[in-house]
Amino acid sequence: MKPKFTPPESGKKRLTTSAMIASLASEGQATKPAPFGHALVEVARTRPEIIGMTADLGKYTDLHIFSQAYPDRFHQMGMAEQNLFGAASGLASEGFTVFATTYAVFASRRAYDFIHQTIAEEDRNVKIVCALPGLTSGYGPSHQAAEDLALFRAMPNMTVLDPCDALETEQITMALADHKGPAYMRLLRGQVPLVLDEYGYTFKMGKAQLLRDGKDALVISSGILTMRALEASKQLENDKISIGVLHVPTIKPLDVETIRREAAQTGRMVIVAENHTEIGGLGEAVARDLLLNGIAPVFKHIALPDEFLLAGALPTLHDRYGISTQAICASIKGWLG
């Protein structure tokens, strides 16, 4: 049965979906425009083998910056994601390095077999760069890539990256130009928050980095949940709660050395926080590795539920599913009693 219409309480304005498009930055937060697009233009200057391709989402993945700078190094494939990745593989097999963009749902779900067979198995130099990763769209399940990390982690030979902010997006883009073989990067597009400059951070492929130490709990996180964890850890200082944050931008291969070392410190709870379904992402990867190695801290998981998520405004959804800063603070306070 479809739901019945309930009129809104009078005078109560509901948040709208589109007003909140790509509003990952909190009010007053510093941002940078289109970090991926600008970084790709920069790195491509000296790398003539770099080609950009998209499936009718150039404007929505910041690849239009590249296509405007190098119109003759860009291929518009139309809205045809399978063809996009098959053709990207073909170009790569002729010696080009291809940055291919679409939304995370369409790469991971629509084109999975094409990527599996022609890019991962054939070991091609294709960098799959996808907007709207995890829960970063209010359009409902069709645009919410809650399982993208699980799917790409499960693909042999795929490097999987989940940057936190504009700075890291630029650095990963540069690193991908040098990286050999297939990679999947979650893309933050448009006005992207700038967070990690404050921590003097530099991305290193395959490395987790402790951004902040803390004695009550260690949050192991990736992507925008690192930004949220950092905000939460600052807020929790007021409650005399001390939270460490270990940022893990490379989801695969996982920096198990650093994770084991940090998680083994006695007396602090380990919390994995990810913008992803509870199934198959960073949380399960970390838990498995720790257990296999006899490290068993008190373990908690902040992640999206195993269900089709609702449509609506992003801040509302992040609150509802427990990945807003406020919700994270509340969870941590609850766990630490």
Added chain:
Amino acid sequence: MADLSNLSLADRAYHIRRLAVRMGEVQGQGYIAQALDIADVLAVAYFHAMTYKADDPEWEGRDRFLLSNGHYAIALYAALIEATIIPEDELETYGSDDSRLPMSGMAQYTPGMEMSGGSLGIGLSIAVGKCLGLKRKGSSSRVYTLFSDGELDEGSVWEAIMSAAHYKLDNLIAIVDVNNMQADGPSTQMMSFEPLKEKLEAFGWYVQRINGNDIEAVQKAFDQAKSHPEAKPRMIIADTLMGKGVPFLEQRDKSHFIRVDAHEWQLALDALDAGRS
């Protein structure tokens, strides 16, 4: 269904446009130019061609309508409101938290919405299955499906097109909105699909190509699609004008997702009113 049968199809199209503009205002931006371009097709579908019961949207004997291009939900909601399947007050909630009218059409949310859209290039495949199912059940209901020119880029659309002809699905009427626009720009420049009529004919369909904003032509095309004697699926290629009926939107730089200034919504309604006389 309320007896409002003295209204002309042009009246219906005008109402659909007004309702869509009012929903557009709730968001302040969006797929309003598409809603305006497809209003005439929806008016003919819902007030001339299709059989349904407004008070029982899941009635077994209904014709099915599949919205493959889910972002056109704003247009379909307007038609469903005009058809009294959805209450008019509800348009205030379009694309808002806890609404039954999300920006991208979803079967679980909305009465009269037969499929979950958002991932494009899928509706025609569902339509093929529904047509096969209806034939198996001995039903004389038809399946209508609306999709967009951007969807022509998806290989899956051509798989469905081929299978519909293979199974001689004469209970399928597909309408493609050729508004020459998709996300990155004009469709014909993103991926060439012309000559479309000839292609679809070569794939075994009965094809008509019409001005989708000429309501008489649309009506005739639906009639012919229903009565055509050959055992073939039917395609109506509707060439449309984005923003149709609101001259300042027709002339504005075309794009897939438009911003409209706060004061312009009333101007758009005024323009629709002016266009009637």
